[in-house]
Amino acid sequence: MLDFTRLLRRAGRVWTGVDRVELAYLEALIADTVPVWGLARTPIGYVLLDQAGLAAFHQRLTGKLPFSAPDVLSRMVRGMTPLMRAALTDARKFAVARCLPSRLARMLQKRLPAGVAYLNTGHSNLSNRVFEAVRSVPNARIAVFVHDVIPLEYPQYQRVGTVEAFAQKMRRVRAHTDLIIYNSADTQMRTERAMAEWGPVPQGIVAFLGAMRPVPDAAGMPRGLPPEGPYFITVGTIEPRKNHALLLDVWEKLGPDAPMLLICGGRGWNNDGVFARLDALGPEARVREISGLDDGALAALVEGAEALLFPSHAEGYGLPAVEALLLETPVICADIATFHEILGNNVVYADDSSANLWHDTIVNWSQQAQGTLGTRAFEAPSWEDHFKIALRLT
Template identity: 70%
Template structure:
């Protein structure tokens, strides 16, 4: 534990860029840090890289920006600079425009170090929780500030441990980010002991590893909103659900194999998530599903609609090959929905004895358990005593070191 710094500087580049999209787990972490830092007695600042350079927000600006990010305040129309930006969504253009309006300072890339020196106090603590803007320019500019400290949140090192599951070209980019984190960070914040151990093992090949701490993520699942579900959902009768991007490491192929074997008498399976990468065989199987298939691909739901499906399911299925934390599984247990997941260290650490663990290659055991659960009532299966990690506990640890 350390003495509190005179100010904290949170990098908010990721949430500005992703405004208007469904928030991912990493997005939610950055938003949780934004909310926590605004509420903390230590003054908070925000830094973001935009297509035109960097912007700096003070605590008042961050508070106003949070209202726009969580939908409490509507954004103004995009300014001319944002309208000229290519590739961004309208929501991102509006959010970046308002962020510029709320900022206390702006600069071109070459002016970053000077802007930070003028505005920030000696001993500021910089936090990067989303891996965006984790650049040499930013890290060196912060490091040049007197007595500054740098903390980087490492969500996982899956791209380095399992490169076969990644999109082309992304592994090298991720590795460079982790190399910079090792070289510049004073502290690594990890969501699990498993993540910290894996990060240390990877970084040890490159040189001395910074201090690391473990702070389990808090989880506050959105309230279920059945009224937001489209027609035909939830399905009649028992159904199972899996939530996450349809990518190779999530192992949707195992579930499709099981449902092929179960045939027309199978319970319904809802595959909820957008399509990812390197998964053409699974995409082809999903495209071939007929109207009477017992498997349904669902995407584009609101958070409330998705939580309504999770809450009503007979089980959440998580046959992943690798996970950093597994937030959907935690949210399912919070809603009382039982979880069947791969037998991996991360799940065991977070879910403890409240989930059913099956090896991700043992198809027969998955099938037998799914059949068994489908024959039971939803109330019989319900999980009533899961104690999820809290954000209060997370920040009690994380902010005592930053």
């Protein structure tokens, strides 16, 4: 049973890395011969889908078929876009069972076989109610994918009120799960170090995320893109952890003759200083902020860039760098353990606290002859390899 709560809530938005992981699990499980169910928390209770229902929902989620028109109940829910309401409508429409929160255990006991394996890959719906309801099914097992524990390690980068909520979520994961799946050994080490303060740590396994070469499609680019001349690109939500301030410092020092820097990502939180600097950019600035690109347009921009810049202070995995290498775009990234584990010797490392070092690296980079900046042979892990490890619980 896959928890698809996150995908339901993210319908119609640009996929994040965590969204893509949950989507990959959904696609793998509905294609498998092992029977699969899908559980999701909605604003008014829970829905349970069987394999056919999950397949139908996946077709709508990925745009292969249109969502239904929002029904009356969905239109009554506040704070949702029309597409989110449509997704909620179809989740109920395709459900084999629905229940109020208080009846979740009863619904699962009635519908699921003994020995069911519950998978949660999206950091959503990790509640005591869900865990206890799953445990009420005889011989049920629980596996949770932990992408990172950055909120515990870097609370200064988080939104107000989110750190304690995340800590409580991880406490519940430690207390209830049989298996934790990690995207890297570094994430496992950091998570287990945090959880060890709360009690015995569940069994953990490491399975690198699968990745496929993105398909560039310039048709979705806004007017004026790609820019004329060489350019660099950075991809990710504009939040303090991603360290956009360092890149802005570098580009200020490079001056009016700098190559163009494309900052691709939506605005996040706790970053008023960076937002103010971006808002102050004039039409002649050598920095451009871009948001809302579809996957094809973003891939086309990454493919044409001199390099992807990734100066993050902390990452759980670093999927944009992996995808850039698959597009044969060089990567300059922060000198952190996660990147060394995932990217190896295929990138250029620079201290994430040294704007001067990044400046010098980019200056030297730009002065090299065209054609000498190619990537080394990089083989990304496959989803097939990932699932051979991650689905051992089933």
